[in-house]
Amino acid sequence: MASSPMSTIDAHTAIAGAWDVVVIGAGPAGAVAALGCARLGLRTLVVERSDFPRPKLCGGCLSALGLDTLDRLGLREALERPPAPLVRTIRFRVRGRTATAAAPPMRVIARDAFDTALLNAATRAGAHALIPCSARVDSDGVVALRAGSGDLELRPGAVIDAAGLRGARPARDDDSAPRAGAHVGFGATFASDAIDLPMGELVMAAARGGYVGLVRLPDGRLNAAAAASASMARAHGGPAGAARAIAADAGLDPDLLPERGWTGAPSLTRARPAQEGPVLRVGDAGAFVEPITGEGMSWALATGAAVAEHAARLAADPSAPPTWPAAHRAVLGARLGRCSLVARALRRPSAPHLALRALGAAPGVRDRLVARLAGAPRPRRRVA
Ligand SMILES: Cc1cc2nc3c(=O)[nH]c(=O)nc-3n(C[C@H](O)[C@H](O)[C@H](O)COP(=O)(O)OP(=O)(O)OC[C@H]3O[C@@H](n4cnc5c(N)ncnc54)[C@H](O)[C@@H]3O)c2cc1C
Helix, strand or coil: CCCCCCCCCCHHHHHHCCCCEEEECCCHHHHHHHHHHHHCCCCEEEECCCCCCCCCCCCCEEEHHHHHHHHHHCCHHHHCCCCCCECCEEEEEECCEEEEEECCCEEECCHHHHHHHHHHHHHHCCCEEECCCEEEECCCCCEEEEECCEEEEECCCEEEECCCCCCCCCCCCCCCCCCCCCEEEEEEEECCCCCCCCCCEEEEEEECCEEEEEEECCCCCEEEEEEEEHHHHHHCCCHHHHHHHHHHHHCCCHHHCCCCCCEEEEECCEECCCEECCEEECHHHCEECCHHHCCHHHHHHHHHHHHHHHHHHHHHCCCCCCCHHHHHHHHHHHHHHHHHHHHHHHCCCCHHHHHHHHHCCCHHHHHHHHHHHCCCCCCCCCCC
16 A cells, blocks of 8 residues: 655654654544644654545534634634635425525535545644545554554554544444434535526425435535435435435426445434543544534534543543543533434434424524534524
């Protein structure tokens, strides 16, 4: 396996190093966690199994929490090349009916460029990157690296598991199964002029059993991201069939969606302990609900940004009490609860019927409903 130009170190030098922190996975959570650790002066190694830039299944909509986190970290540059357009309106399609609502603050990003910009910021801050390199971690914090030359072992002071939905720990018998009825995710990025979708508009098409979101990416391509019950995906022969069936049910022309090029994600709703000994989890590796409220990247950025000080404490004192679970709850607690409620409501057979009623609401009411769904703070009441 050839080393990537994004690598700043080779496997043999990495194995000889004394690392305070090893971060597994260089998505938004891992890149921002590595950046935070490097800024604290920790000797930080981030390992990533895919060469960068790499495609990532995602709807591409970054919500207010993520935008604020980027501002706080001085990382707005990640939204600049290419410029990430603001989402202005959301067009809902349910059973042939259409309604629009003002979008809560959100920008559309292309994951390949965005994730690369974040990783570059981490290495500029002093973190080392070893790519491509797949890693596993056990609950004692021993990291097994699979790089070009075979298997190698590292024992850093702390490990940050940022390896996405599957996580970096081998599955165990006592792991909780994905929640019953949890949706599976799938998506495709494709060029098309046939769909009348200006930049800055998000189309959400919903049907019984699933939904598809469509946006135009900064480079002009279209991005379709969907979630559906596993039974629906199976019944329609896989992601392409399921996405086209949802589109048809919602009243869109299914032939506008491609027949090929769809990729899938595992069961979406899951949670693992935020900390097990020296292993701290961030982003999807810790908790993810469903893409409908467009917050996964924001959670990844927010937990990635918050974890560094907890990793530093562990690296300095391996017997330090576990402080990350409470901090993780403080960052995400209420958001996780709200998204779980929305996700459960969406899985009910009556969801399209309820959505139709919501679409019939007055535009101002609809805008507020959408803002609440997306986690925008409640506007303050004026005291007379
Ligand atoms: C269909 C769909 C639509 C979505 N739409 C949106 C949206 O519109 N807005 C939004 O905010 N979120 C959305 N999300 C969620 C969002 O994509 C994730 O929440 C986000 O990518 C999580 O970031 P992360 O850094 O935790 O994980 P990831 O982005 O998954 O990054 C994990 C990284 O770890 C690497 N890795 C994995 N295993 C290993 C290993 N063993 N060793 C080394 N490296 C490894 C992977 O290659 C990857 O680069 C959507 C998700 C899906 C499935």
